[in-house]
Amino acid sequence: MPQASASDRVEEVVRCRAADLVALSHAIHAEPELAFAEHKSCTKTQALVAERGFEITKAAAGLETAFRADFGSGPLVVGVCAEYDALPGLGHACGHNIIAAAAVGTALALAEVADDLGLTVALLGTPAEESGGGKALMLQAGTFDDVAVAVMAHPGPSDIAGARSLALSEVTVHYEGKESHAAVAPHLGVNAADAVTVAQVAIGLLRQQLAPGQLVHGIVTDGGQAVNVIPGRAAVTYAMRARESTSLRELEARMYACFAAGALATGCEYAIDQAAPAYAELKPDQWLADACRQEMFRLGREPLPPAIEAELPLGSTDMGNVTQVLPGIHPVIGVDAGGATVHQRAFAAAAAGPSADRAVVDGAIVLARSIVQLAETPTERDRVLAAQQCRLSGARV
Known part of the structure; x- marks a missing residue:
C-alpha cells in the first residue's frame, strides 16, 4: 500500500x-x-x-x-x-x-x-x-x-x-501646563486640557482632507483631576492608519502639526511619545x-x-x-x-x-x-x- x-x-x-x-x-x-x-x-x-x-x-x-x-x-x-x-x-x-x-x-x-x-x-x-x-x-x-x-x-x-x-503608528501626546485655582486665579493657569481640545478640533477639521485609506482615531487618557483646578497635565493617545507606509508618514506629519497647534494656542509644552514600532x-x-x-x-x-x-x-x-x-x-x-x-x-x-x-x-x-x-x-x-x-x-x- x-x-x-x-x-x-x-x-x-x-x-x-x-x-x-x-x-x-x-x-x-x-x-x-x-x-x-x-x-x-x-x-x-x-x-x-x-x-x-x-x-x-x-x-x-x-x-x-x-x-x-x-x-x-x-x-x-x-x-x-x-x-x-x-x-x-x-x-x-x-x-x-x-x-x-x-x-x-x-x-x-x-x-x-x-x-x-x-x-x-x-x-x-x-x-x-x-x-x-x-x-x-x-x-x-x-x-x-x-x-x-x-x-x-x-x-x-x-x-x-x-x-x-493598513499601516499603523500610535503615539501618546503629553501636554504640560500650569495648575491654578479655576475660580480664584484662573489667569495664572496654563490649561493643558485646552491644548487637548484645540488639537482635537484641528484633527476633526483635518478629517475632510484625509487621503483615501487614511484613518485617525484616539482617546483622552488624562484630562485633569479636579473640576476646580486648571489642569496642568493632559494627554491623548492617537492611532494613525493608511494603506501604505508612505501615506502613513504623510498623515503623521499632518497630525503632528495638529498636536503642535494645541500647545501653541494654549502656551503649553508638549512631547510626543511613540512607544511601539510602527506597523x-x-x-x-x-x-x-x-x-x-x-x-x-x-x-x-x-x-x-x-x-x-x-x-x-x-x-x-x-x-x-x-x-x-x-x-x-x-x-x-x-x-x-x-x-x-x-x-x-x-x-x-x-x-x-x-x-x-x-x-x-x-x-x-x-x-x-x-x-x-x-x-x-x-x-x-x-x-x-x-x-x-x-x-x-x-x-x-
Whole structure:
C-alpha cells in the first residue's frame, strides 16, 4: 500500500490532535492576558510542541513572553507565528487564542514531514500584537533572520486567503501646563486640557482632507483631576492608519502639526511619545495566497475573490512588518459570530464556540498543506530560499 502524501499526512496529524488544539484554544481564551504580560498563554502555547520534542528558546529577542520552538534541521526554515495577547476589557475579542492553537497545530503537522521535505519548523511565540509590536521587535532583534517563509492564520467574519492590512503608528501626546485655582486665579493657569481640545478640533477639521485609506482615531487618557483646578497635565493617545507606509508618514506629519497647534494656542509644552514600532501594511506572498485559497475551497470554505480582498484592508498587524521583509501569508479563517466582527464582545464569546473550534483545525490544515505545496514545488522553494540568502548577505533588518 503506497504511503500517504505529505499533504495528507499533515492533515491527518492536525485532525488527530484536534481535541488537544481546541483545548489549548479554550485554555488561552479562559485566561486573557494583555500585551507583554501573556505569561500563562506563552507557557500553554509551548506545551504541546515541547512534548513533541521541539527545542524551546524562551524569552526570544529578549521579550519575556516571546519564544521560539524549533524542530528539524532542513534548509527551508518555516516560521509559524502564534499570537496570544488579549484586548483590555474585551478579552479575546480578536481571537488570538485561535491563532495560537492553529499555529501549534501547523507546527506539529509540519514536524511530521520535516525530515522528508527538508524543513526546519520554527514555532514563534509573538507577544503584544494588539499593542507593542512583538513581531516588529523580534524582527529587529534577528529572530526571523534564518526564516525563509512565515505564516499565520487569523480569525474573522469571512474567509480571506490574501488578506491585507493598513499601516499603523500610535503615539501618546503629553501636554504640560500650569495648575491654578479655576475660580480664584484662573489667569495664572496654563490649561493643558485646552491644548487637548484645540488639537482635537484641528484633527476633526483635518478629517475632510484625509487621503483615501487614511484613518485617525484616539482617546483622552488624562484630562485633569479636579473640576476646580486648571489642569496642568493632559494627554491623548492617537492611532494613525493608511494603506501604505508612505501615506502613513504623510498623515503623521499632518497630525503632528495638529498636536503642535494645541500647545501653541494654549502656551503649553508638549512631547510626543511613540512607544511601539510602527506597523507596516501586509504584503501577502501571491503564490502562498493562491495555495491557501485552494485549500480553503477544498475544506468547503468560500474565500473572498482576489479582486475583493485586494480592496478590503483589515485592521493593522505587526505581521505586516514581517511580510515586508520575507515571503509570508496572513489568511483570515472565517468564524460565525452571529454578525459580530473582531474587537466586539460577541466575537470574544464566539472565539470559544464551535465555529471557532473548526477554525483552529481548518486554519492549521490550510497553513500546513500550503507549506507542503511550497516545499514540494522546486521553483517556489528555490525562490524563497534565494530571497532568504539575499537577506542574510545584506544588513540585518
